[in-house]
Amino acid sequence: MISTVVSPEKVERRLKILDSEAKQSGYFLNPDMDFTRGLVEGLILNAERYGYESCPCRLSFGEKEKDLDIICPCDYRDDDLSEYGACFCGLYLSESLINKNSPAPVVPERRPSLHDRNLQPVNATIPGQLPYPVFRCKVCGYLCARTSPPEKCPICKADKDRFEIFI
């Protein structure tokens, strides 16, 4: 049975864990606590009805293998944080947006449409050419392959500007 209301204690417990995990890896939850509690409640409801914490702001068909990309934190979070300063649902904000005291902006959906998601994934790449550049944290040597470096190094918490293009 899906509960329609999540107890405030349950929300606080989950929120505390999410907040500590975010801080440990250089991410920041939205400081607008009413907003953030609403999202955490949605995550808990989704965990209850689907068995996994899919994004409360995205439609799930309840099939985990098709929703792996929207299990929070979603595959799109970091690109959205880099481009908009917030993830799609607004649970995570960039440090600079928080420092500016800005509310979560409206972030356009980066997840492909259902039709495009069902297309065969493209694995073929030109030999010798990487699908993503590799960034290196100059502080601790952490390497990551993505479109841009993370806001903070997840290992040593160094800021984005301490990263260099490695490959």
Place this chain on the structure above:
Amino acid sequence: MTINPDHVDGIDKGKIMLYALSTCIHCKQTRNLLDELHVAYDYLYVDKLNKEDMNSVLMDIEKFNPRGSFPTLVINNSKVIVGSRLDEIKEALG
């Protein structure tokens, strides 16, 4: 099978249809604004539908918003506002 959206009474500003998710905070903000504006509107919590209806409604939504994201607000079957763009909604319905 027919899918019946919920109706909220209010001032007639044309046919206003809100496609939403029950867990989505942006959808909630959009509904709150529509309530504040006292406009009449229909809304549908797509996540509460069975899979078959979900698929068919999603196809309807994608005609207006190809990404099929939420909230999607459709005014008079023509103007589409995607996301809780509250100022845009106010302007369209003010």
